[in-house]
């Protein structure tokens with residue numbers, strides 16, 4: 001009965017307290033999927049297949065993505081939350097470390113010579129920094145439907161919405177990277193599909209600056225399956241410490257060393 | 273690298289009525305709107321001179337060149353003849369209709385004062401970079417940092433090896449080598465004649481570029 005305000009309120013309130021397969025968990029530490037050994041979470045969520053999420057996170061936050069079914073594909077863009085004009089630069093992210101394939105120890109660099117986040121753990125190894133995410137034109141061609149509200153939304157459409165919720169426009173969307181579905185480049189430059197490493201893998205990022213992170217969980221553009229196959233993506237985050245001189249990765253390479261120095265220089269100047 | 277520079281200014285790769293013919297000095301930037309159907313020839317006048325390049329839909333610059341869309345659509349990491357240079361919406365902006373070197377790069381990005389500190393050290397921070405060229409040239413068209421995305425590098429050589437190792441190595445170009453791109457819509461083209469002095473993308477010796485637009 002919703003024929004009066006009182007009845008409508010009772011009807012609405014009766015809908016609370018339920019659960020679904022894809023939802024945020026509040027308080028975050030109440031997550032039914034809390035990672036082992038982590039007590040206090042600051043973000044916990046299961047992102048729907050074809051869904052998206054976004055969060056502003058403190059410097060030093062550790063972010064864990066889990067792919068429970070082997071069909072997740074986490075397309076990610078990160079920004080300096082304090083100055084969003086500083087954002088993921090995929091070209092620098094592969095050029096500076098002299099390495100195109102993402103894995104543990106790889107920095108996600110901004111165009112400003114700083115590390116936005118570091119990949120600190122990786123049990124998948126199947127990732128991609130070449131193909132970005134899908135567009136409506138791509139999904140219309142591949143699935144016959146690319147409506148953002150439809151059954152096969154494109155990654156870019158989801159990024160547009162996530163970015164807008166932080167006052168950002170489509171021009172603020174740079175190329176993204178993706179985790180859990182991989183490709184390799186052959187000698188002629190052709191992409192070879194590697195797909196998933198299987199169910200139950202995880203990737204952990206460490207926020208080296210205050211981060212705005214956008215995540216779209218949609219099939220990789222080169223996924224050869226004709227159907228829109230996507231699995232849930234679990235996200236958990238907790239407070240930790242940014243990379244510093246006591247970490248092995250701080251001086252692992254001269255490029256990384258100078259990138260961390262630039263990052264710390266910025267953070268200290270801002271009083272972070 | 274020699275100190276006696278050999279320059280070859282060449283001519284348009286595709287014949288037609290010349291509507292624009294500009295010389296871009298070493299280290300400088302350039303921009304122009306190339307009308308739909310017109311063909312832009314870029315001449316590597318001194319050989320192995322990287323021309324960093326960004327493209328925008330001239331009618332709506334929120335639609336711009338996209339490395340990932342270009343690569344995913346063709347299923348290959350390198351730019352060659354017939355590569356369609358696509359936008360962030362997946363639409364064709366330009367098509368490579370002529371190319372006189374093995375492959376062109378679009379994964380190496382642009383140099384900048386900031387990334388130079390990572391690659392070479394803080395003692396080169398004062399050097400000029402392509403990102404700075406893009407900013408000053410883009411500002412003429414109302415574009416800023418938010419509009420800079422991953423770019424093309426004409427005449428630059430960035431191989432990806434079997435283990436994922438990637439880097440800028442000696443170029444495959446020579447004086448007078450050319451690439452030609454046809455505009456599939458009205459396109460604003462930004463070019464930085466790369467000033468980099470710390471790696472082989474310019475043979476450690478920046479040289480001019482020639483930009484010729486023809487109406488075929």
Ligand SMILES: [Zn+2]
Pocket residue numbers: 322324382383384401402403466467468
């Ligand atoms: Zn440059």
